[in-house]
Amino acid sequence: MAGLDQGLVQLYTGNGKGKTTAAFGLAVRAVGHGFKVFIIQFMKGNDDYGELKGLSRLYPECHHEHFGGKGWVHKGTPEEEHIQEAQKAFLRAQEIVHSGEWDIVILDEIVNAIWFELLVEQDVLDLLDSKPDHVEIVLTGRNASEQLIAKADLVTEMVQKRHPFDQGIMARKGIEY
Template identity: 70%
Template sequence: MMSNLAQGLVQIYTGNGKGKTTAAFGLALRAVGHGFRVYIIQFMKGIDGYGELDGIKRLSPECQLEHFGGQGWVHKGENLEGHLEEANKAFLRAEELILSGNWDIVILDEIVNAIWFELIPESRVLELLSKKPPHVELILTGRNASQALIERADLVTEMVPKKHPYEKGIMSRKGIEF
């Protein structure tokens, strides 16, 4: 299948502020509008209830999404077995999609968090970046991007919180934060 992109880059959306996934999904929406094929793999999201799961279906078949993750919260270094298995499945699927030549853009949502929580070795992700075909745009999201990832990326945006409704006791809102 011929790609819409002559040159695919690596982008990272990181930082402690809100907007990393939102930025990646906004890019997906824009790309589909131009006829691009987009595939999203979500790491560490094993539960339903995220609005994007149903929203992306409206962009199908040009945009597809799969989500992976164990049950419950991940605590670094504790009870990781189910989370490790799901992260590995997500990574293998991501690698397959990136190398397939069928997608213009592949978004690996929360993969940077999966590295930080030690669910995926950073070395595997860096190796995947080296194997990325030149016509595939690759987007990585999540907090705590390492210097090695930042150096390998072509674009890095850090979301920095300045003010958040949570500080006033306003909890996450359906359709806005999830």
């Protein structure tokens, strides 16, 4: 069985495209080396994301669960359904991180869940402090705070220079979702 001697904390943030893509690329690489990966997606209530089907092909080494309410979340006035779904996802994340069964845990869009006030940032920081030494945790999402940036061992900021949306091209199946 594979395993990490030292698990770190990675953070992919910024306004550019590629945060989730980078994290899921890491999952593919890790599975290729025999690591066990668990992915929890926050704020993903829709079932039409390509990664839901694609990641299932990496089973059983890679497990994937997604949580989220229907519709958009509005900063400052989140609906109770969105808060409850984020809380369920976070409880699941705590369980998975501390289970001892997984080498890498990806918490996709957790940074957004904090920014939209669906989660308390200190709870996430406490999870990072309490993780087992061998577990790598990957956080993704825009608007990472200075506290999250300081806590991470690796921080990558995706910077948007150009995006097809700026030219009126809407999100494309298999590319953006």
